[in-house]
Amino acid sequence: MGNGIAQLKKKPMPIFPILDTLKNDNCEVVRRSVANNLNDISKDNPDFVIETVEKWQGYTKETDALIKHASRTLLKQGEPKTLQLFGFDSKNIMLSNFDILTPSVKIGDALEFSFSLTNQNKTCKTLRLEYGLYYKKNNGDLSRKVFKISEREIEPNKVYKINRKQSFKLITTRKFHTGIHQLSIIINDQESQIKDFELVS
DSSP states (O other): OOHHHHHHHHSOGGGHHHHHHHTTOSOHHHHHHHHHHHHHHHTTOHHHHHHHHHHHTTSOHHHHHHHHHHTHHHHHTTOHHHHHHTTBOOTTEEEEEEEESOSEEETTSEEEEEEEEEEOSSSOEEEEEEEEEEEEOTTSOEEEEEEEEEEEEEOTTOEEEEEEEEEOOOBTTBOOOOEEEEEEEEETTEEEEEEEEEEEO
16 A cells, blocks of 8 residues: 555545545446545544544435445444434344244254344334354354344334344355354344354264
């Protein structure tokens, strides 16, 4: 990476006028390029991207889509201000009936689990739902990988039942180790109810 580019990642204000102009471009590819650029910047200068999101939010439907894509790393990290800007609020959201349906999973098969969510608020709430899978490493430690389930609005006083599967088919990019693994549910970056399951050969 050149020194100029590295410097812009640390202090991106000089390129803001360019991004600000291109956010309105008629070409979706150009707007997506702006989003990708901001996402890259967020890894070194998150405050700049958060301020940009605040300035551009509500400008047009296309711009709202741009800043949502630009904030994907911050959202995945559970950055509180970013979650708030996009309306993700897990207050009075109740997680219940979390169950691992396959407590013993054979390599090549799938882990299956289910849970329920209830919105105890008087208004609809937007949720970013994920689950954390704690893979057992060769040294016995556990390493978490986060998988997205969905982003959704849930209505007040309504129960949502969710069932998911996670494949343990052999792949070249991950080596599975038998033994105890763990699974958790993550709601707007708040993790809860970690449960064990066993991976067997």
